[in-house]
Amino acid sequence: LIGREYQGPFDELSAQAGVSHRVIGWDEVDAAEGTGIVHIAPGAGKEDFALSKLNELAVIAPIDEFGVYGDGFGSLTGQYVHEVAVPIAEDLDAKGLLYRAEHHRHRYPVCWRCDTDLVFRLVDEWFIAMDDLRQPMMDATRQTTWYPGFGLDRELDWLRHMDDWMISKKRYWGLALPIYECPTCGNVDVIGSETELQERAVSGWEAFAGHSPHRPWVDEVKIACSQCGETVTRINDVGNPWLDAGIVPFSTLNYRHDPQYWEEWFPADMISESFPGQFRNWFYSMIAQSAALVNRPAFLNVFAYALMRDEKGEEMHKSKGNAIWFDEAADEIGVDVMRWLFSRANPDANLNFGHPITDEVRRRFILPLWNSYAFFATYASIDHFDPTLTENHVALAARPVLDRWIISQLHRLITSVRAALDDYAPDRASLAIERFTIDELSNWYIRRNRRRFWKSENDADKAAAYQTLHECLTTLSRLVAPFIPFLAESIYQNLQRSVDSGAAESVHLTDYPLSDPEQIDTSLSRDMDIVLEVVGAGHAARQEAQIKVRQPLAELQVYSPDPGLIDSVLRLRALVEDELNVKAIAPLDDPGLFVSYSIRPNLRRLGPRLGKQLSAVREALSELDPAKIAESVASGLSIDVSTANGPVTLEPDDLLVDAVKLPGFAAAQGPRTTVVLDTSLTPDLIQEGWARDFVRGVQDARKRAGYRIEDYIVIDFIADPGVVRAVEAHRTYVMGETLASRLIAESSPGASDAVEPEVVAGPGGLILRDGWYADQISVGTHSVRITLSPSPSETC
Structure with a gap:
């Protein structure tokens, strides 16, 4: 059949007058699927058009830019492309050409904005031939550092397989392509500058002068054809937006008018954009134009990242109802929370975004940072601490060990954050800041030092605590400023600017922190x-x-x-x-005197690796000394076990070690240590535990009663004799911890020589007029009735 001509089903249409049809071979057609014969439409399909070019077939473009059939198509003329399927089938049936009609489910392209079915439309466009630029572009790409690293391979792969670059668009607004195609002789003139356009203009310059080079003004300018002298109008097309975007390294740096200035700033140190699509768009465009103009890379580093999805990992769309608008997110979530979420995310992977996720970010980092600041601000205000006063300065070597440690950790953090940012790894920097703020500053340093801030004496120890925490917080404010600028500014203004008029006006005008090796104590x-x-x-x-x-x-x-x-x-x-x-x-x-060990394979690691051999490894482990295995794991050493299938080497992470306690003891295993607690309780230990329970109950009651943290109180309580003895035995500790000026046991509010006040309902207990408060607290297994009242004096 190949080469034979045939009669087409619509030969009567004037649009294809004189067009003959013949059978051609195509390796894309397979008799195993369908009939093995397809009818192609070169003006309505990408593959069909490519095949027509190879076989010199006539190409008919049936629809305009609105999807409407043009002249010469009979009853179809003026019809919308998606409304003609049924009329065409009816026409074929009327001609006796329809063999069978049936519904066929298949994939079909749709518009990403409105979900409308798409059709292929053949139009004339302008292209840049890329073959000669391919190698220079690949060379420039290799001179750029890509983050993540796979970006280099993706860009090179695109360049190896790229076609010619289509640079035109059938739109009104955009970069006006300075192309003038002569309708008489076909000559093409490309204008290189506004100055050249003025020199070549034969009319319309006055209408254009003073306007930007966009439509409609630039279209007023006509030039003379350089070949035949005919007056020529600019083509209607505008530039592809990526063509415009790729000029940025030149247009924004005054490349044509001030080469020295351009050379000073070119190439860019870094660009950043989401990598899906940009390898063949913005990155590609800048690489292409820079290679063509100066044969150099347009940028030295690329920091790219994946896409943002909704909280379930699905694409956000207005039509799906899962889109979150920026203004809404800024108001309800807070921009610092959003920025921190973005900063800590792995740029290689898609980022899920939504209220539950941002709530977790706020809870895990933003609130601990703010609470650490609030803790300092509260007690510093009570004690009128001024970091600028000489008497509040304590040499680091003279400070307690926790102060020296947290300052050492702070400077190690600065080193880590700077190294991460130098490596274009904001996620690594963010996670390091999180670990310091949460694990080291909040959960360890502040928690272990609370009593130093609570105590009434304003001595050198308290000054050292204030000085240390002030240094940590102000340094942190500068360290996190690029990540969470608003919270950083608030902390800086309140802790630095408010007490030092000579300080920089904003945290964003300060130098980024530098690590001091002298402050780091590695030991x-x-x-x-x-x-x-x-x-x-x-x-x-x-x-x-x-x-x-x-x-x-x-x-x-x-x-x-x-x-x-x-x-x-x-x-x-x-x-x-x-x-x-x-x-x-x-x-x-x-x-082994107190602890025995149980050894288990880590199934998550060993299951995929060993498969059926896992049972043999489990049996081999059971024959070894668990204590020696535990010691090897604690030392980070691998373990060799023998099985019927040969030796197997197990790493420490391949095994789970459980410490089994003996009666009267509790044990736990760390990566390098084993600890054993003596859990037996003497009467003295029980009594001290009850005193601590009493303090905890009173502290909680203070909060419910609304006392300020610096308020002294009187405590009246009624309890079992054993609890009373426990509290009395630790009276100094109890009164110091609770800021109690008086502690009265086995009494009632009336025992304080005051008239019992009127009772008002309150949270958790009873709020009594004039600042009195009554409640029930638990001490061990006992219930204790307490009454708190304001202290008549402010000292114990």
């Missing part, structure tokens, strides 16, 4: 790191034994195969004892 950081591990294991052991931290315990023993780690713990034993509420810490030579 102390290493010691505190192991202390935090031991503390974490100690809390886990308490939780396992179901003994709250307020209940003192006699002893914590610590084991590690590395004696240096034990020395680290002993150097900072006071911190561990206070945090875990134990009376003593001792090294443990043999954890």
Whole structure:
């Protein structure tokens, strides 16, 4: 059949008068699917058009830019393209040419904006031939550093397979292409500058002068054809928007008029854009134009990132109802929360966005940072702390160990953040700031130092605490300023600018923090790191034994195969004892005296790797000494086990080690240590635990009653004799912690020689007029009735 001519179903239409049809071969047609014969329409399909060029077939473009059939198509003329399917089928049936009609479900392109079905329309456009630019563009691409790294391969892949670049659009507004095509001789003139256009103009310059080079003004200018002298009008097309975008490295730097200025700023240090689509759009456009003009890369670094989705990971669309508008998000979420979410996200992966996700970001980082600032501001205001006064300056070497440690960590953080930003890794920088703010500053430094701020004496120790926390917060405000500018500004203004009129007007006008190596104590950081591990294991052991931290315990023993780690713990034993509420810490030579171990394979790691061999490894592990395996895991050493299929090497992360306690003890395992708690309780320990319970109950009642943190109070309470003895035995501690000027046991409000006030309902208890408050609190298993009242004096 190939080469034979045939009669077409619409040969009578004038639009195809003189057009003959013949059968051609095509490797895209397969007899295994359908009939093996298709009818092509070169003016209505990309592949069909390409095939027509190879076979020199006639091309008929049936529709205009509105999707309406033009002249020469009989009854179809003037009809919308999506409304003619049924009339065409009826016409074929009337001619006896319709063999069968049936519905066929298949994929079809739709408009991404409005979901309207799309059709292919053949139009004339302007292209730049890219073959000669391919290699220079690839060379320039390789001279650029891409973040993420896979960007280089993606861009090179696009360049290897790119077609000629279509630079025109059938639109009204846009970059006016300076192309003048002579209708008489076909010559094409391209105008290179506004000056050249003025020199070549034969009419219309006056109408254009003073306007930007856009329609309608530029279309007023006519030039003479350089070949035949005919008056020529600019083509109607405008430039593809990416053509315009690619000129940025030249148009914004005055390339044509001030080359020296352009050279000073070219190429750009960095550009940033979402990578889906940009490899063949903006990145491509700038690479192409820079390679063509100066054979150099337009930018040195590209920081690219993936797409933003809704909270379920789905694309956002107005029509789907899941789009979140910026103004709405800014008002309801807050721009700093949004910026922090974006900064901490892995740029390689799509970012899910929505209220539950931003609420979690606010809870996990923004609030701890703000609460740390609020804690300082509250107590500094009470004590009238002024960081500019000389008497409030304590040399770092003279400050307590926690002060020296947090300053060391602060400068290590500065080093990490600067390195991450230099590597174009804002996510790494953000996560480092999070860890410092949450784990080190808020949950450890501030929590362990609260009493230094609470105490009434304004001594050097309190000044050192204020000075240290002030330095941390003001440095943090500068460190996070590029990420969360508004919160950073608020902290800076309140802590720095308000007390130092010579300080920069804004945090954004200060120098970015520089790390001071002299402030970094590597040995102390290493010691505190192991202390935090031991503390974490100690809390886990308490939780396992179901003994709250307020209940003192006699002893914590610590084991590690590395004696240096034990020395680290002993150097900072006071911190561990206070945090875990134990009376003593001792090294443990043999954890087997108190602890036995259970070893389990980590199925998440070993299951995919070993498959059916996992059962053999499990059996081999059961024959080894669990204590020795636990010691190897704690030391970070691999373990070799023998199976019927040969030896298998297991890394520490391949195994799960469970510490099994003996009666009267609780144990927990850290990465490098094992801790054992003595859980036996003596009467003295129980009594102290009750006193701590009493303090906790009174502190909670103070908050419910609305007392300020600096208000002194009188405490009256009625309790069982055992509770009374416990509180009396620790009277000094109880009164100091609760700011009590008087502590009256087995009494009632009337015992304070005051008239019992009128009762008013309040939160949690009863608020009594004149600042009195009555409530029930729990001490151990006992219920205690307390009444709080304002202190007649402000000192204990």
